[in-house]
Amino acid sequence: xxxxxxxxxxxxxxxxxxxxxxxxxxxxxxxxxxxxxxxxxxxxxxxxxxxxxxxxxxxxxxxxxxxxxxxxxxxxxxxxxxxxxxxxxxxxxxxxxxxxxxxxxxxxxxxxxxxxxxxxxxxxxx
Numbered sequence: 001x002x003x004x005x006x007x008x009x010x011x012x013x014x015x016x017x018x019x020x021x022x023x024x025x026x027x028x029x030x031x032x033x034x035x036x037x038x039x040x041x042x043x044x045x046x047x048x049x050x051x052x053x054x055x056x057x058x059x060x061x062x063x064x065x066x067x068x069x070x071x072x073x074x075x076x077x078x079x080x081x082x083x084x085x086x087x088x089x090x091x092x093x094x095x096x097x098x099x100x101x102x103x104x105x106x107x108x109x110x111x112x113x114x115x116x117x118x119x120x121x122x123x124x125x126x
Contacts, residue, residue, distance in 0.1 A: 002021065002050070003016055003019075003022065003027065003029075005017075005030060005033075007037075007038075008040070009038065009040065011040075011042075012042055012078075013041075013044060013122065014034060014039075015043075015044045015046060016045045016046065017049075018047050018049070018050035019049045019050060020049075020051060021050075021052075021053055022047070022050045022051070023053045023056045023060075024057060024060035024063065024064065031067065031068070041077070041078035042122050044080075044118055047083060047089050047093065048084060048085045048115075050084070052088065054088065054092070057092055061092065061096045062102075062103075064096065065099035065103045065105065066103060068080075068100070068105060077107065078107040079110070079121065080108070080109045081111075081118035081122050082097075082110070082111045082112065082118075083111075083113070083114065083115050083117075084113070085114070090113060094111050096109065
């Protein structure tokens with residue numbers, strides 16, 4: 001699987017790291033055990049080394065937001081930071097921000113170009 005996860009309960013942060021080609025199914029398969037277990041308040045998705053399956057993800061961004069919204073009670077007031085350095089992936093993540101807003105996710109979603117910027121945003125006001 002091209003996505004690994006690392007959970008830090010004391011910091012209430014789960015980091016998902018994607019490498020290689022990433023599809024809708026890869027993302028959903030990474031999220032299922034997260035929501036089934038002790039979900040943390042905050043998530044950082046690192047897509048810096050990922051190559052998106054553009055057609056698959058473009059068509060699936062709305063479905064990923066809907067899937068996350070079903071689990072909203074687990075992460076109310078949390079934050080999801082999405083990080084990509086490549087323009088194409090960053091553009092897809094910005095599109096996901098829009099779908100997250102449309103579906104009224106209980107947690108904030110924001111795309112970043114650097115992990116440092118994402119972590120700074122996650123740690124604001126905590």
